[in-house]
Amino acid sequence: MTTTQTPATKRYLSFRRRRAARGLDETGDRGIVSAFDRRKPGVRVGIGGVHAFLVLGLVIAGLGPILWLAKSAVTPTQDTLTQPMALWPNGIDWANLSTAWNDIHIDQYFFNTVVIALGAWFFQLFVATTAGYALSVLRPKYAPILNGLVLATLFIPAVVLLVPLYLTIVNPPLFGRDFSLLNNYLAVWLPMAANAFNILIVKRFFDNLPREVFEAARTDGAGPFRMFWSIVLPMSKPILGVVSVFAVIAAWKDFLWPLLVLPNPAVQPLSVRLPAVQSQTELDVFLAALAISTIIPIAMFLVFQGVFLRSAGLGGAVKG
Template identity: 30%
Template sequence: MSATVHRRTHRRRAQGRAGRAGAYLLLTVLTVVFVAPIAYMVIGSFKPAGEVIDGLSGFLPRDLSLGNYTGMLDRFDSPATGRFSDFYLTSLIVAGVVVLGGLVVNSMAAYALARLRWRGRDTVLMVVVLLVILPFEAIAVPLFYLLNDHRNTYYVQFLPFVASAFSIYLFYSFFAGLPKEMEEAARVDGAGPWRTFFLIIVPNSKPVFATVTILSFLTAWGSFLWPVMMVDQPQRRPLPLEIAVFQGQPPYDWGQIFAFGVLMVLPVLLVFLLFQRWFVQSVASSGLKG
């Protein structure tokens, strides 16, 4: 009797060990699949152009140099081509205004909707909820028609994205879940909505501010459709648009294109790796409200 029990636990433990080894093996294989394209880009960015498309030896770190980086920066050195710093500046301005402006504007609106009582609130809330399901793609064409005289400016690239129904909705869900007592004390002490918002609500809502920052930054930094429609002047191109143009112009220098790609994603990748636990949690929490 006890022998069977013993054998069973023994078997289960052996199974557990085998299962664990299997899990690690599977995870390692998957990691290789997920990392390979990124590794290919990074290694290729340090290799001579002719060795980038070279079968599996594209992964071999041979003949490495910074030549592609200096070559790429030299290539973009005039107003006619646009400077690399121009592309970076455009992306930074657009993402910066969309994120910072969006945090202020959307959190204030969400607070008014979630915690203040005013006439018209329910209507506005309903409209916001309806707008959440309207993707930007559905309005890109008329917006392009409407703003055609403002092509190649910075502001046309960020203005449509500052106010965001989705961000308001994320803020709204968070604010609505805060305990009532939190602001009641402040209100009783005579603080108006503005002071209550900035002194009580904002400091207690860091997680939702982090989520909105990360999501809106990733969207703005990768924004592609809108610049394709609105920007043709090289100096005003954001990074994703320029890499698409760059990779389509012969002669193709893939080493330089990869160097461009590495520099384009590097800051985002660093922030992600440094704050990744927090980064992943913020992104994941956006799905729980669904």
């Protein structure tokens, strides 16, 4: 049986055929340059040149300073001052690295920084996952109020809390007047643990987890702790990786707060000690110390880049 096409249908089909011939998609959407225009040699060359320029610019802006620092770390001071962009005009001085490691005691400050970063990572991950689990999965009656209070803390400038927080560290409540957390790594770990941003992004990730799994676990008799440890955490590896990278890098580069609560140089991290020794150190040795201090952040990004980039949109929850 044949069907008779109306004039309107014929016009629509003709319109669709013309769009298909021009390379437009089925939905009729197109970008700045259509698929038809992309087939033109001149347009292809122009777009390729723009892409190459953007990629080259990003590489120079992102990797340029790091590569220059790596080069200058093994370059004599005179060469860095007279020919800063030359590649070792008078040879490589590997002794800069050993001098920075031993004479400036970078090894000790490096260890202090690792301890601070690991502690900050543990406490931030612990608080973010447990708080996010309580607000998203357990959902007590007052959860909306708590969520609003956590969100409200993001609008408070950090400098406003600096003095009250310092006074709390100097004289913690419930411990007496003679007790102080100064020169104690807990003074850095505990304030970093109360990170509202981490709590909110973890809660948002937990909100997207399939509720059917939680109902099945409750039916099988799993309690809140068992469900958190055996179900929620294994399903949340992407967001745990994101929070881990944020926590470690934030602790690694923090300067002001460790300077205030860790006045003893023996327990200070690299971010505090390197500016303090700059005026007493040769330029080449100081640049070598800076290069050593960047090893952990770069290594963490290379190790976790896949997890971090996949989870950037926080949309990686398992579909039910």
